[in-house]
Amino acid sequence: MTTKTTWPVARVLRDRDAGLYLSGVVVSGFGTSALWLASGVWVKDLTGSDGLAALCMLAMWLPTLAGPLLGSLADSGRRRPLLIGVNLLLGALLLALVRVDAPGDLWLLYAVLFVYGAAGVVHDAAESALVATAVEPSLLGDFNGLRTTATEGMKLLAPLAGAGLYAAHGGAGVALLDAATFVLAAGLYAALRVREKKPAPPTGSRRRRTAEGVRHLWAHPALRPLVLAGGATMLCAGLNGAMVYAVVDGLGRSPAYTGVLYAVQGAGSVAVGLLSGPALRHLGARRVAASGIALLALAVALRAVPSDPVALVCSAAIGMGLPAVLIAALTSVQRETPGALLGRATATAHTLVFTPNVIGLAAGAALVELVDHRLVLVALGVVLLATAAALCASPAGAEAVPHR
Numbered sequence: 274m275t276t277k278t279t280w281p282v283a284r285v286l287r288d289r290d291a292g293l294y295l296s297g298v299v300v301s302g303f304g305t306s307a308l309w310l311a312s313g314v315w316v317k318d319l320t321g322s323d324g325l326a327a328l329c330m331l332a333m334w335l336p337t338l339a340g341p342l343l344g345s346l347a348d349s350g351r352r353r354p355l356l357i358g359v360n361l362l363l364g365a366l367l368l369a370l371v372r373v374d375a376p377g378d379l380w381l382l383y384a385v386l387f388v389y390g391a392a393g394v395v396h397d398a399a400e401s402a403l404v405a406t407a408v409e410p411s412l413l414g415d416f417n418g419l420r421t422t423a424t425e426g427m428k429l430l431a432p433l434a435g436a437g438l439y440a441a442h443g444g445a446g447v448a449l450l451d452a453a454t455f456v457l458a459a460g461l462y463a464a465l466r467v468r469e470k471k472p473a474p475p476t477g478s479r480r481r482r483t484a485e486g487v488r489h490l491w492a493h494p495a496l497r498p499l500v501l502a503g504g505a506t507m508l509c510a511g512l513n514g515a516m517v518y519a520v521v522d523g524l525g526r527s528p529a530y531t532g533v534l535y536a537v538q539g540a541g542s543v544a545v546g547l548l549s550g551p552a553l554r555h556l557g558a559r560r561v562a563a564s565g566i567a568l569l570a571l572a573v574a575l576r577a578v579p580s581d582p583v584a585l586v587c588s589a590a591i592g593m594g595l596p597a598v599l600i601a602a603l604t605s606v607q608r609e610t611p612g613a614l615l616g617r618a619t620a621t622a623h624t625l626v627f628t629p630n631v632i633g634l635a636a637g638a639a640l641v642e643l644v645d646h647r648l649v650l651v652a653l654g655v656v657l658l659a660t661a662a663a664l665c666a667s668p669a670g671a672e673a674v675p676h677r
Contacts, residue, residue: 285415290407290465294400297461298420301360302427304454305393307435307447308367311332313388314436315444319376332383334631336391337624339482340398343391344620347398348482348613351469353462356403359396360459363389367455370448386636394620402615405607407467414604415550421596422546429539486617490608496609499562499602502664503626506566506598509653509660511633512640513573513591519646523579534588542593549600558601559664565597566661574654577647602626627634 285291303544312329314383316322336343347355366385373382408416438446490496521530546567552561572590610618640649 285408285412285419288408290457290467291404291412291416293461294404294407294416295419295423297458298404299423299427299476300454300461301458302424303431303434304451306427307438308389308451309435310384310431311435311439311447314439315373315381315447316379319379321552321625325379328383329386331552332485333390333393333539334387337627337631338622339391340394340620341486341617342591343394344398344486344617346395346484347402347620352399352403352616353465353467353469355399356396356462357459359392359399360455360462363392364452364455364459364665367448367452371445376527377615381671392507397623398616398620399565401607401619402604402612403465403467403469405610405615406469406662407465411554412550413607414553414600417604417607418546418549419462420546421600422543423550425546425592425596427544428580429536429543447615457609480592483617485614486619486621489614489622495558496602496605496622498556498664499536499598499605500576502562502566502624502660503598503602503622504629505594505660506569506657507626508629508633509573509657510569511630511635512590512637512649513576513633513653514630515634515637515641516646516649518648519641520576520584523646524581524584526581527661534584537585537588538592541589541673542596543592545593545596545598549597552597552606560603562598563661563664565594565601566595566664569594570654570657570661573657574651577650601627 309330313326316329317326320326366388367379370385371376404416405413435450437449438450490500517531517534521527521534524530549561556564568590572587572594576587578584603619606618606622607615637649
């Protein structure tokens with residue numbers, strides 16, 4: 274075999290621009306994960322309220338609902354300068370959090386987190402569009418897998434570092450760390466050598482341009498089933514996530530044991546990120562996504578078994594199965610979408626896929642108090658298997674082609 278066939282991941286890592294992209298993901302992902310943990314603890318310490326602490330996550334997730342509109346910003350100009358500007362904006366914005374030291378200052382924290390979430394939607398859309406122009410189409414699956422590996426790796430390390438920094442220097446220290454990571458990420462994006470053509474002037478009304486991403490996803494025979502399956506999977510994943518403390522109770526463990534389960538799940542996600550590129554080339558996006566959903570279905574259902582070894586194996590399987598559908602869907606959107614439309618299509622896909630996860634978390638939090646969690650987990654496994662079967666049954670022409 275040639276090096277091109279045998280070592281696609283190495284080809285991605287040797288590419289200068291791809292390496293800079295991944296470095297930016299690692300740096301900014303570290304700061305984001307640290308702030309994600311510290312913001313809730315910060316609010317809890319200031320107010321003693323679990324509800325107010327939970328609002329931090331809501332503030333960061335809420336802008337995802339406006340994905341189609343925010344994604345249009347990523348298509349209105351060159352993506353590289355936009356990425357640099359967004360990172361510098363966030364770095365400056367986070368400096369305002371050094372003023373938060375009393376319950377009366379929490380409005381500022383929530384406002385910053387809301388803008389943080391909105392800027393993140395624009396950032397992800399612009400980054401996905403720019404990557405699609407800079408990375409060879411046949412290697413997009415490998416790149417997105419490595420991106421997942423980097424992101425999940427940061428989720429394993431950053432919360433511990435953030436907790437330690439918070440204990441030593443408070444929330445302001447974590448905010449300063451996150452600001453520094455965004456400034457560093459801006460420098461990495463500035464070092465990119467990718468060449469972009471200036472986009473054509475926009476035509477039509479803003480509403481029409483915003484809706485173009487939705488229309489593209491819905492009309493495309495390969496993307497529609499993948500995005501719908503991704504949304505259904507993330508809804509079930511949210512419900513499953515809300516059951517984790519009940520699962521831990523069933524094992525007779527303390528709530529802190531959830532950290533072990535999440536760490537094992539993260540390790541599974543790191544592993545699948547390295548395998549996703551070859552899997553997409555050999556199986557295609559639809560089969561990879563369906564296989565991941567089926568694995569997730571079995572793992573979720575088996576969590577009903579009160580056994581430590583089973584719980585650990587299921588956590589690793591969840592970590593492997595869940596990213597598979599996300600990587601398959603995102604890679605297909607990048608391959609199957611014209612460059613001028615890619616920002617809107619990516620942001621719309623993120624809205625359709627990730628918003629159900631928030632709904633699932635909220636519904637699961639209420640359901641776990643009313644129904645035996647084991648029944649919920651088995652039911653989720655059945656629903657996920659049906660989702661995988663429906664994706665496998667999609668028309669043969671609904672498979673994405675290897676290149677845009």
